[in-house]
Amino acid sequence: MSETTPRGPRGGGERTGLRFSAWNLLLIVPLLMLVTPWFNKTDPTLLGMPFFYWIQFVWVFVGVVCVAIVFHMTRDEPVTRGADELGVDDLDERDAR
Numbered sequence: 001m002s003e004t005t006p007r008g009p010r011g012g013g014e015r016t017g018l019r020f021s022a023w024n025l026l027l028i029v030p031l032l033m034l035v036t037p038w039f040n041k042t043d044p045t046l047l048g049m050p051f052f053y054w055i056q057f058v059w060v061f062v063g064v065v066c067v068a069i070v071f072h073m074t075r076d077e078p079v080t081r082g083a084d085e086l087g088v089d090d091l092d093e094r095d096a097r
Contacts, residue, residue, distance in 0.1 A: 023073040030063030 032038075033056065042050040 021070075021074050023070045026066050026070050029066050030059065033059035033063070 036052075039055050040052055042052065044051055046054045
């Protein structure tokens with residue numbers, strides 16, 4: 001079998017890596033909950049819970065919303081760039097031995 005296109009380190013003709021979308025920047029927002037000195041206080045309380053504890057619950061919901069938005073906005077983007085370069089012979093399982 002002869003090959004007409006050079007293949008990269010992963011076997012594909014084109015190097016595919018991580019995709020970047022501007023929507024992915026929204027995933028930084030939930031990481032703000034890790035900066036605890038910003039909200040390390042007791043007042044205001046909510047239903048008897050100090051601020052530090054109830055704001056952690058709020059950040060969980062903010063994180064879920066951010067991930068859901070990024071998922072829905074980027075799910076229709078193609079996974080690879082360019083056409084698939086595998087031929088019928090490359091997909092044949094009998095020749096894999």
